[in-house]
Amino acid sequence: MSADNSFALLDQDVWEDLVARFDGRMWAVARAFGLSAADAADAVQGAWLRLVESADTIRDPERIGAWLVTTTRHEAARLSRKARGEVVSDMDVPDTALPDPTAAVVDADFGRHVWRRLDLLGEPCRSLIRLYVLHPEARYAQIAIRLNLPVGSIGPTRARCMARLRALVEEEAR
Amino acid sequence: MREEYLLAALRMGVGADPVPENVSAAARAAFDLRVPGGVPARPVDLPVPPGTRSSPAAETAQPGVRRFSADGLVIDIETTVAGGRLEVAGQVSPAPGPDARVEVRTPHIAKVRVPSGTGHFAVAGLPPGWVSVVCHRPDHPPVFTRWIHVRG
Numbered sequence: 001m002s003a004d005n006s007f008a009l010l011d012q013d014v015w016e017d018l019v020a021r022f023d024g025r026m027w028a029v030a031r032a033f034g035l036s037a038a039d040a041a042d043a044v045q046g047a048w049l050r051l052v053e054s055a056d057t058i059r060d061p062e063r064i065g066a067w068l069v070t071t072t073r074h075e076a077a078r079l080s081r082k083a084r085g086e087v088v089s090d091m092d093v094p095d096t097a098l099p100d101p102t103a104a105v106v107d108a109d110f111g112r113h114v115w116r117r118l119d120l121l122g123e124p125c126r127s128l129i130r131l132y133v134l135h136p137e138a139r140y141a142q143i144a145i146r147l148n149l150p151v152g153s154i155g156p157t158r159a160r161c162m163a164r165l166r167a168l169v170e171e172e173a174r
Numbered sequence: 175m176r177e178e179y180l181l182a183a184l185r186m187g188v189g190a191d192p193v194p195e196n197v198s199a200a201a202r203a204a205f206d207l208r209v210p211g212g213v214p215a216r217p218v219d220l221p222v223p224p225g226t227r228s229s230p231a232a233e234t235a236q237p238g239v240r241r242f243s244a245d246g247l248v249i250d251i252e253t254t255v256a257g258g259r260l261e262v263a264g265q266v267s268p269a270p271g272p273d274a275r276v277e278v279r280t281p282h283i284a285k286v287r288v289p290s291g292t293g294h295f296a297v298a299g300l301p302p303g304w305v306s307v308v309c310h311r312p313d314h315p316p317v318f319t320r321w322i323h324v325r326g
Contacts, residue, residue, distance in 0.1 A: 015205040023201050027193035028182035041197045042303060042323060045281060048204040049304055049321040053214055073178060079323070105179050111187020114180060133184045136191045162177050170175055 010055055019048075022065050025106040026072040031136050033076040039083065046075040066099035069106055117168050124149060125161035132158060200281060207281060209308060212316040215242035215249055242307075242319040249307055249319055255326035260300040262307070269293035270311050277308040302326055 010018075026047055030040035050071050051064070081088045118129060124147055131143050144151040185191050218241040242249045251264040262278050266289055276287045278297040281304055287295040302325050308318040 010205075012205055016202055019198060019201040023198050024186065024193045025182065027197055028185050028191070029178055031185070031191055032178040032181040037194065041194070041200070042325075044193075044197055045200050045204065045304060046321065046323060048201045049207065049281070049306075052204055052208050053306075053318070053320055055208065069179075073176070075323075076178075082325075100176075102175055102179060105175060106182045106186070108183075108186040108189075111183035111185065113187075114184050115187050118184075129184070133181065134188070134190050136185070162180065166175055166177060166180055169180070 010051075018064060018068070022068050025065075025069055029069055029072045029106055030076040033073075033080045034136075035076055035079060035083075039079050040076070043072055043076040043079050047071040050075075063099050066101065066103045069103035070100040073100070073103075114165070114169055117172070118165060120168060121161065121164060124157060125164060128154070128158055129161050129165065204281065207279065207306075209316050209318045212308070212318045213245045215244035215247065215317050215319045217241070217320060218243045218248070240319075240322060244317050245314065247309060247317050249309060249317070251307055251319065251322070253305065253322070253324045255302050255324060258302070258326065259298065260302045260305065260324055261296070261298045262300065262305060263296040264294070264307065265289075266293040266295070266309050270309060273312045275310040277310065279306050279308065280304060 023044065026044045027040060030043040031037075033040075033043075035043060047068050051068065078088050118126060121129070127147055128143065128149075131138060131146060135142075140154040141151050143149075144154050147154075149157070220239060220241050238254060239250060239252045242251070246268075247270070248267040249264060250267070251262060254261045260280075264276075266274070266276060269292055270289060272288070274289055276289050276295040278285050278287070278295075278300065280300050282301060285297045285300070287297060289295045304321045304323055306319050306321045308316050310316050
């Protein structure tokens with residue numbers, strides 16, 4: 001398949017439909033890495049630019065959505081590491097033939113389902129995750145004050161609570 | 175299931191932190207950045223100078239320098255950010271001739287240069303962020319580099 005043929009698959013209407021369907025998911029994934037709004041915008045834009053440059057390798061247009069989400073995660077992780085001062089290569093790009101199948105869970109309906117599972121968790125998990133989800137810019141210090149917890153415990157508690165929630169959701173899916 | 179995906183789904187489930195309109199507009203505009211008929215230049219690891227500790231990150235071979243290659247053409251790009259603006263200098267090898275043009279693009283602006291007799295080019299005053307270089311030669315398809323991300 002030549003680049004021209006691939007772009008024929010991705011005409012302006014198809015492109016705009018992809019944006020309408022996936023830009024919200026891509027943004028949510030980028031922000032889930034704790035990126036600022038500016039960095040998240042860069043990560044999302046990076047994924048679209050990867051689509052521009054990788055069009056000749058796309059064989060299955062049905063997989064583009066999952067690949068866009070996977071690529072956003074990849075770009076967001078890279079920007080996140082860079083923001084921490086790590087030296088990262090910008091040369092590797094996810095294989096268009098191998099999007100992450102679990103990217104399908106990035107969906108509002110699934111999110112509402114997970115909210116119902118969240119109610120099964122006790123405190124402080126329920127309140128901590130709720131705050132963390134609803135206030136992406138909140139600092140651990142602010143969450144600590146709201147929940148009356150030591151600031152040093154917020155990170156580990158959040159990780160533990162998210163792991164429990166994930167286990168709950170995965171257990172149900174089996 | 176990745177934690178980031180779970181968190182993203184939770185936010186989407188209640189409409190928290192929706193995607194800003196400028197991000198959607200940039201996504202729509204990216205369609206116009208394609209190079210129909212163009213040949214993508216793939217990244218190439220630069221030789222690490224003797225005495226330099228090897229690293230998986232190609233850019234550490236010569237900080238800020240990246241090499242791309244396709245269709246018999248090598249494009250070296252060096253990026254720096256000074257005073258909040260992005261500068262891009264580079265070289266096309268072999269020198270592509272007087273009728274060639276080098277286009278340095280960001281998603282918002284493109285600047286075109288005639289490469290020197292040795293294939294060198296330079297552009298300043300670009301906004302930091304994503305950047306790509308396209309080499310246009312008569313009787314050849316355009317060769318474009320991967321988009322790279324450069325901040326200060």
